[in-house]
Amino acid sequence: MLASTARGQFSPGELSQVHQQLEGIQHCGQCHEVGSEISGKKCLTCHTEIRTGLETRRGFHFTVSSKKCIACHKEHLGRDAQTVLFDKGTFDHTMTGFERTGKHATIRCEDCHARKNIKSPEVLTMVARANRATYLGLNSACISCHDDRHRGTVGVECQSCHTTSAWSPASQFDHAKTEFRLAGKHASVRCSKCHNRSSQSDKDRLFNLPTEDYQDCTPCHSSPHNKKFARQACASCHSPQDWRVMRTQQFDHNLTSFKLVGRHATLLCQQCHKGATKASFANAFKIAHAQCVDCHADYHRGEFSRKYGNDCQKCHTQWTFQLSTFPLTAHNETRFPLTGAHAATLCAKCHAASQDGRWSFLFLGLQCETCHKDNHAGQFGSATNGGGCAGCHTAEDWHVRRFDHSKTRFALDGKHAVTQCQDCHKRTRSRGTEVVRYRGLNTDCESCHREVHAGQFAVNGASECQTCHTPQMWTLLMFDHNIQSTFRLTGAHKKVPCRACHHEEKQGGTTFMRFKPVPSKCETCHH
Numbered sequence: 001m002l003a004s005t006a007r008g009q010f011s012p013g014e015l016s017q018v019h020q021q022l023e024g025i026q027h028c029g030q031c032h033e034v035g036s037e038i039s040g041k042k043c044l045t046c047h048t049e050i051r052t053g054l055e056t057r058r059g060f061h062f063t064v065s066s067k068k069c070i071a072c073h074k075e076h077l078g079r080d081a082q083t084v085l086f087d088k089g090t091f092d093h094t095m096t097g098f099e100r101t102g103k104h105a106t107i108r109c110e111d112c113h114a115r116k117n118i119k120s121p122e123v124l125t126m127v128a129r130a131n132r133a134t135y136l137g138l139n140s141a142c143i144s145c146h147d148d149r150h151r152g153t154v155g156v157e158c159q160s161c162h163t164t165s166a167w168s169p170a171s172q173f174d175h176a177k178t179e180f181r182l183a184g185k186h187a188s189v190r191c192s193k194c195h196n197r198s199s200q201s202d203k204d205r206l207f208n209l210p211t212e213d214y215q216d217c218t219p220c221h222s223s224p225h226n227k228k229f230a231r232q233a234c235a236s237c238h239s240p241q242d243w244r245v246m247r248t249q250q251f252d253h254n255l256t257s258f259k260l261v262g263r264h265a266t267l268l269c270q271q272c273h274k275g276a277t278k279a280s281f282a283n284a285f286k287i288a289h290a291q292c293v294d295c296h297a298d299y300h301r302g303e304f305s306r307k308y309g310n311d312c313q314k315c316h317t318q319w320t321f322q323l324s325t326f327p328l329t330a331h332n333e334t335r336f337p338l339t340g341a342h343a344a345t346l347c348a349k350c351h352a353a354s355q356d357g358r359w360s361f362l363f364l365g366l367q368c369e370t371c372h373k374d375n376h377a378g379q380f381g382s383a384t385n386g387g388g389c390a391g392c393h394t395a396e397d398w399h400v401r402r403f404d405h406s407k408t409r410f411a412l413d414g415k416h417a418v419t420q421c422q423d424c425h426k427r428t429r430s431r432g433t434e435v436v437r438y439r440g441l442n443t444d445c446e447s448c449h450r451e452v453h454a455g456q457f458a459v460n461g462a463s464e465c466q467t468c469h470t471p472q473m474w475t476l477l478m479f480d481h482n483i484q485s486t487f488r489l490t491g492a493h494k495k496v497p498c499r500a501c502h503h504e505e506k507q508g509g510t511t512f513m514r515f516k517p518v519p520s521k522c523e524t525c526h527h
Helices: 002-010 017-022 025-030 048-055 102-106 121-130 184-188 262-266 340-344 414-418 491-495
Strands: 242-246 427-430 433-436 473-477 504-507 510-513
Touching (some): 017 025
Antiparallel strands (some): 504 510
């Protein structure tokens, strides 16, 4: 009797079964604060599952955290009393953070709040210790209650595609938000045509295909090109509207073994790919392109096939055929190195268009007359053949630079050496052409100089001027009166001027000095 009276003074009643281990005055401080009402802070010391929800700011207890624990949970009502004041009929499920919509609104609480769906380790520990049911520990993610039918291939945000009203169809799914936008005929294809079941017994489908699987079309479509393209980038040529519609503006020709550069990049496809509409891929597109002549006619008709193997890029670019990139240094490696004025001569001057309009680059002969006209009208005959022009001329210019006149029949001495060529070599007509005469000239003095002695010294019709005169000066005489005449100069005659004995005469309108015959008698000059 005294024991019951004492218990009543300290405890209003027995604790429930879940808290019976706290029975007794020595345990009151584990729940009660001294001198104040229970605040609930000490409750969280044991109820870690509630504390975790408050700390992570989710779940029902976080929603009602402004209330004290004792507002819903009552104790000291006996061992069999309910410590939770909870009415399933009036409970507002939105306070848990999970609104029951669609099919969720029609199922029983126990269908979701089953031990198999509890994900919280603290709640599982509490349930195992107390061996009773609980509404705590669930997760709002769909996969916490439902199996992931896509096996992690599309994430766990099921609501991005599905609704709570029905699992199928996935009315919220927008394929445009994926990495593969449905366009053209893809938009009308059934999902199962692309997203096939992984096995006959598996009802689940794999929707998030690996990225490399749909970068090209081959996972769903067989390629008619086999492995002719390094990358199966079908969209570079084809449109999803129709396989036969070609995207000529988007096709990256650089994916092929022939990159389009220069003028090639501006051509229409059909200008090169001329195969019939129903021709095989190999015939229409896999055309030969190792050499330019595979597509282009050989303008030079094999002139360069032996030396360059028809490699047009030795001279031309893919921008234009007209301009040549053949350098001067390369020309110097040919049979005709360019020197002097040749190096500054336009190509067309030598490689002029032939009668059929084509330029010629292969010459059978490299002699000067191959390109240059013989301005001497054949005066030098065969001497010019085989580069004979170089005997007088150089490639610097046409003017004579190194002609040696001493090798001719008339060596240049004295005044002749400083005389201009044209003073002796006059223009004449030969073979109907006016040319400068160099060969066949008369070497007699009177052929160039006027004969002033009226034939006094002529022998067989020709005067030998060099008997008296030298090429150094006309008035510088080599005449020896004692040897070359019949009148020896002796005594005072040595000092007599020539004109004292040799007087001027006129004959046929010509004035000349009489040198022979002159009378040699004394009375001819002396009285």
